[in-house]
Amino acid sequence: MRTASLNFPTGTVISVLMVEDDPHKASRIESEIREHLGRVRFHYALSVREAVQKVEARSYDCIILDIALPSRTRKLGGGAPMSMSSGGLEVLYELADLERSDPVIIITQYPDIDVEGSLVKISSAKKRLREYVSANIISVIYFETSSSLWKQNLRDAL
Secondary structure, three states: OOOOOOOOOOOOOEEEEEEOOOHHHHHHHHHHHHHHHOOEEEEEEOOHHHHHHHHHHOOOOEEEEOOOEEOOOOOOOOOOOOEEOOOHHHHHHHHHHOOOOOOEEEEEOOOEEEEOOEEEEHHHHHHHHHHHOOOOEEEEEEOOOOOOHHHHHHHHHO
8 A cells, every 4th residue: 555755854952742542552552653753752641532632732743543542541440442443533623623634644443444434444544534524644554463564554654
């Protein structure tokens, strides 16, 4: 799958919002981005609510977005947050509502994405998502721990 590529000026500190609730996956993605881009300042969101708040507060040079996210961040004594199989779409809708063009790279552990009630294969997800939301989606990447293909796809997108 051909992806657009971001071009950041050499020596610039890149601001990245990492929207990911799996610490192992987030760590691997962060390492890959740091290795490829060098100077990066990461901001983190673990849930849909947190991600929307961060997007409302400021823009980013790049947003790394998981699709399956909890509705809110778990808090001690606060009960379990609702799991949302397509919660990341809310972040895309927020970007569109704000008329923002922050580049978004979606990285998911699932081979299909739920888009408005239909399961869409990763290979056609970018095109299908653009039919529903006017966010600047650079790439949709399948994160498979046993493969290094996701790393190459991420580097290509960056």
